[in-house]
Amino acid sequence: MATRSLRRFAAGSLGLLLSGLLNSGVMLPARAYEGRLPVGGRPVKVAAVDFIPAWGDRDGNIRRLVEAAERVAAEGVQYAVFPETAISGYDFADPAQLAPFVDTIPGRATDALLPVLKRTGLIMSVGIAEKDAYTGIFYNTALLLGPDGIIGKYRKNGLNGQDVQLFGPGDTDVGVFDTPIGRIALIICYDDTYWQYDRLAALRGAQIIGWHSVSDRVMPGTPPAAAKANHSTVASVQHMSALNGVWVIGATRSGIERNPINGSQLYYNGGSSIWSPQGRKLVQAPVVPPQVLPPGLNGIFATTIIPAEADAVREQRLAARRPALYNPLLALRRAPVDTTATATPRPVQLAAAQWTGEASRLGSSQPQAKELLVLPELSALPRGLPAAEISRRAERQGGSFEQLLAQRAKAGNGYLVGSYPEREGSRVFHTVALAGPAGTILGRYRATHLSAAERAWASAGDAPTVVSTPLGRIGLATAGDLAVTELTGLYQTLRTDVLAVPSGDPSPLKVEIDRKLYAVSDPPTGRADLHPYLAAKLGQFWLVSGGRRMGDSTAAGIFGPEPVVHTPTLTAAAGADAVRYRTVVPAAGTWINQQQLIDGQRNDLFKPLVLDPGNSCFRSWKVAGHGTVACP
Template sequence: MKWKTAVALLLVLLGAGSAAAQTPPARSVKVAAVDFIPAWGDLDGNIRRLVDAAEEVGRQGVTFAVFPETAVSGYLFSDPSQIAPYLDTIPGDTTKALLPVLARTGLYMSVGIAERDAETGLAYNTAVLLGPKGLIGKYRKNGLNPQDQKVFAPGDTGVPVFDTPLGRIALLICYDDTYWQYARLAALRGAKIIAWHSVSDRVTPGTPAAQSKGDHSTVSNVQYMSAQNGVFVIGATRSGVETNPITGGALYYNGGSSIWSPQGHKLIQAPVVPPEELPPGLHGVYATEIAPADADEIRTERLALRRPELYTPWLALHRSPVDPNAAKTRRKATLVAAQWPEGASLMDKTKPQKGSLTVLPELSSLPSGLPPDAIKARAEERDGPFERALGALARTHKAYVAGSYPERAGERVFHTVALAGPDGAILGRYRATHPDAARRWATPGDEIAVIETPLGRIGLATADELATPELGGLYGVQRVDILAAPAGAPSPLKVEIDSALFGVPDPPTGRADFFPYAAAKQNQLWLVSGGRRVGDATAAGIYGPEPVVSTPTLTAAPGAADVRHQTEIPAVGTWIDQSQLIDGQQAQWFIPLTQPKDSACLKRWRDGGACPGR
């Protein structure tokens, strides 16, 4: 009987990712992000507590619950021998104890387990998905931070997506969200829901500045997984203080579990709390109703903007430890984002600061709000009136100035960003490669632009394109220091991350456009967007590479002509910098991102196979 049960579980695990096995999703379900606190190194006790928590969650009418990372062992271990007694196999003791509860209550749940591979003995940071009929599948963490690397082997599952009666579900773990690619892979494989399991920590208040450089908050990344990919995200993290009794080390967990809509809006959130010693067990169930099928249209729209032909081979290259594109010297840079009200162009009234990089609003010589036909009617060729005016502005003020215009090339019209240097010459041009639905008048361009300047490596984009994370990713792997991205009207999607998760003064919650903010953070670069002001809202902003800990997110004040900031290039790292970001990518999993939409490799991968086949 045990042998038959094991085989049945294995068949479920192997078949769960198959598109052929899809079950029509439920229309509306109650889902929950659960704050569960394990006792350090108490495997048996934590399993009992987890069973009790699942019983309680089931009693509350929840259909799918997400529990935190390493929920049956604790997280803070210093070496493999220390964590070894608290590892569990999958299937194993944890799944054996939970499955009867799920069968009785009808609950689906995913939970983080420090897993021992039964064949190799290696430890993995794993999340497992369980349902009323058994084990559905598991995921082993890809994005290993320095603490993970002390005890866990790199994940070897890729990013599987599992069919359930609720819809297709992907599992990710904590530091995975430092890399935009993993959530993107989940969306590309048809996920409606991403279950994200975390133990997001912060430096304990009062820590001296010299010791607090590692401060960060992983849970502060969760909004982008939903906003960029059009999926629901259920993000579970824990609260309390965890202490390793052997080493005396401690981690402070700040709470903040949250659930996000496919549009990138927050549906519910646990409080962000100060450090406090808490007893192990269930500490909060944060639940809301969602309709998983609502993700389909939005996810399809997001993915339709992708241009895989532009991503080959760049997004699949592993560039470590030596990268010739990386900046070799440190320098000062003054960044300026121009702000204009709705209406006429103020290009002739703009006064860039000498030596700065000043970015103008998009379609810089035209009035705002023109319909597509009027924009196309005003298109002009390269070296025409707009580029001459841009060069004259840069030369007059001895500055670098970026702006955009509708460029005519034969029958085609591009949305082109140009960068002029202090001598008035046009240093580089970029034709927008991922125009959004509002800019369909523009023919998509076919390459990015990176310009070497005394300020650093400057990339060119338009702000609307940054909703497609692959574009920012291309500039990240090219080791761009500053991305100049002219914007139009303010975006309706703002940063909705709880301000209590930020260590910087004047956090960006509620005022900063989300997609430029996310692109700067995900790719560890500075991003400057000149833009228009509409009422109290503005698209003029300067976005730093580490906005949670150290670099400001600056938006222009309502009556100001611009917003300015002086910084160092490349950005000074805190808990991560661009070099660490690029070094830490596991590009072998990114190959599907580079494949044409109709490729056999991509189709096989979406059906649960490998790309490339092996």
């Protein structure tokens, strides 16, 4: 449910306060602790608003925004998110075309909207093509307004191929703004192609991310060769909530936008949505076919949330991070020219083993010739062993598990990946090993981000592992690692072509993105585990996950780097020993690829990702709420 009673709320400071009082035998009436509610502790009605601007009609769009704000407030909404570039439209060829329709902050839009917000109490965020009053530079900006005036703004950092024709790179960092309803961060459209921006919002204590988009698709009938821009950015929003433990209110638009000067058209398909801190979809607008729609309010998609319920979930997600592991790669390295990356495309066959029942099938598993086959985790052990037994069966490097893994790889003349409990002195690690066709171990990786189950028996490793092979650059990880998005970032930066991930049972958290948002023929909605799907997409590499089948669900899958438009998400069929796919690495990409993603990063903003939360620079950055890290 999107709404829970305050009596059931047990997150953050309120939960600790009540727990202590109840344990001491003290009972407080509701009014006694009303004033002690944490920030965002009250129920709030929030909405993603489908608003359609008329191209190049700034004053008319401002008038329609005022009317829409009145309507939204009349519905009892307390925070509403409107789409990107809502006062100008989006489809402009160059800054000269856009220039007559930009606005300043403060400006015409704020002058018109603020009286409505003061009278109704509504808080809203809206996308504006902003002209900086001092420099004259144009920015793609999200503006947060409330009854008391301008709360803050965010200038888009993740600029796509259209943005760079019109807007300067953002210079506001990712801020988190205190409001009467809770702590709100703002993100814009293509920012969600990167994992870093929403992570920065979470690190600053955001409870809600307002995401503003104009997510476009190609028109029906477009030849495949010309359809590479069919990216449907709105199909990415689930990761912001699932990986960061925050509420996400994502607003995009519908309709067809036409530029009357050059005749170009953009088709927007709707799909505005609201997501819980657990990564579950609560509300979604219909995904619609192309149609000409009148400008103005086109839909209000609302639910009630308690923003502070994000706090405990967010802090649990962030507690799994290991900042020392990420420095300096995630903050300092840029790679427009990177000799690390695989330079020559090559064909590869990928395979994810699927096991049913409790027993190990390591002794009968082998890859096909020159194939990469990934087995389920703890590959030599029966499923479901208690932690103490897993630890008891731990063995040293070069022991019976690695010997058998290498034998099976050599027998198939291919590459085989599995994992085992590795003992070194008094410590046990969850270690992933890669064996090659010569019958040798080519690489080992000790899981760096342990799941709760792994922490009962394993110690954490200290470094990612990428192995150069004739198949490309193969990275090694575990299913537990994938819940921490920085691990994906490390493997992306290390220019991984394929991430091999032994997994266990299927996850209850699945891809919930509307299947109508996909151009591929078999969308993964409802059947694919979310975390490997997200890692492949955000890292722009192939991911192969060997796993178990439980009933109708499986953890065995092959996940492509561009699953919305081009590359498939394949899960093992019932009764199959494996799922296989032949492709090319490095992935060529469609509207995005790994190289473009690295080139487009704003590493100057990413210092907080590698700072320890106890670091004085980090603390001052977090308390400030906005602005970059500034230390003496």
